[in-house]
Amino acid sequence: MAAPKLSPGSMRRQQNARLTVGFVLVHRFTLCAFANFVDVLRLAADEGDRSRPIQCRWTVIAPDLRPITASCGVSVQPQEVFGNPKRFDYVVVVGGLIDEMDRRDERMEAFLRQAAETGVPLVGLCTGTFILHRAGLMKGYRGCVSWFHHQDFLSRFGGFKPVSDQIFVVDRDRLTCSGGTSTAHLAAFLVDRHIGKAQSTKSLNIMMISGAEDGATPQPGLTLDFATKDPIVRKALLLMQQSLDTPLSVADIARHLEVGKRCLERHFRDALAISPLSAFIEMRLMLARHMLENTDKSIAMIAAESGFCDSSHLSRMFRRRFASTPQSYRASLPATGKSV
The missing domain is CATH 1.10.10.60 (Homeodomain-like)
Structure with a gap:
């Protein structure tokens, strides 16, 4: 299925956006990790709190347009099918329950490999790092996982030593995060990089998160x-x-x-x-x-x-x-x- 055509207004917003993100949600993804990340983008995207995607644009993408169910039971409707990854500045994989790691989606992994081949930076939230590693996209990179999943990672995957003593890791074009509220700090890092510190600080303040944390901050x-x-x-x-x-x-x-x-x-x-x-x-x-x-x-x-x-x-x-x-x-x- 081809990606749907954007309306003229959507195309103008996409062209004007300084930060564009495509979200790939795995089955039974962690809603908290996704919501914290996307809300930082939402609050940084416009003046005030009107939630208009002016400076940032975000889209949930998938192999098809069937709803994707989070671990809490809430379903999210994808907005577009995968298509060309180069339309995004970042592709963000939102992981979920560790029990779902044995459930592979070849279409998703093929899209992630395509994104890597075309130079689009990849972001793994929560067990999204597992997904990137399993797709062969973390070789030679440092990657962050939650301390809670540290042993799970070691038992399931070889050839990669996870970082579990800091909230996120930025290693060239791979950005990985332990999940939870630390995804807000990684999103704020990207907003700071592409739009400005004032916008990233505003987002965290509205979310009642007291100040941006850098990646080396120890995980709670x-x-x-x-x-x-x-x-x-x-x-x-x-x-x-x-x-x-x-x-x-x-x-x-x-x-x-x-x-x-x-x-x-x-x-x-x-x-x-x-x-x-x-x-x-x-x-x-x-x-x-x-x-x-x-x-x-x-x-x-x-x-x-x-x-x-x-x-x-x-x-x-x-x-x-x-x-x-x-x-x-x-x-x-x-x-x-x-x-x-």
Whole structure:
């Protein structure tokens, strides 16, 4: 099917636009990632808050015009079929549920490869990075994925080491993002690049997001139980988050962050008044408690997945922290429908 012809008014807006984006939505895409990105464009596109696409233009494109369902159940109607990717400054792939990664769309991947061959920069939001990698378009590039999907990425794809300790990565003509509200910051980066800082700041302010974050900003996660703005400490916490089942030594963490062990310990002491090791143990205990509350996994399995030597080791540490054994803690919980 050929791309539909644009009306004269639409053609004028497209010609005048300083930033044009084509959105490719995968089946069960993440609505939050898409909405945050497109709203930054919407709010930057015009004076005031009238939502007219004057300086930015955005279009949802697909192999056909059938509605695409988000993970939350909301459906979005594509506006155009794929056609020529060069009509866009960027093609943005919005990923979704990890369970959908085995579901391939050859038409989508062929279009993305065509866009790459013609020099159109590609953007991956959330698990959109997975889609780009699977299409063979991330070789030699750094790519960002959410800390939540870090292990999923490693287990499904080889030959690529994901970046999970910052909110987005810009590597030449590949821009990848961890998802959630960080997509707004990546969109603001593009608005700043093509239209101006005033417009990007205006968009974030209207969305009640306090200031643009650069790509190196650490991703939030369970580590926000430790409130700190120290970037070294936050990156260390995020690295711990990604290694809960196979704990790293403090020396290994310091080496990864390219700082000295004593330097890392000093940052933790100043920021959190605890050692890196204590923070790591606390994080693993919080994970174990979460699994006790929300799963039917055995104590031995929980011990293994939270990085303890065995169930006895977990029990000792858990009792020291929560004044209860894991068995007693689970027994005290109200009956709920837990999953394995």
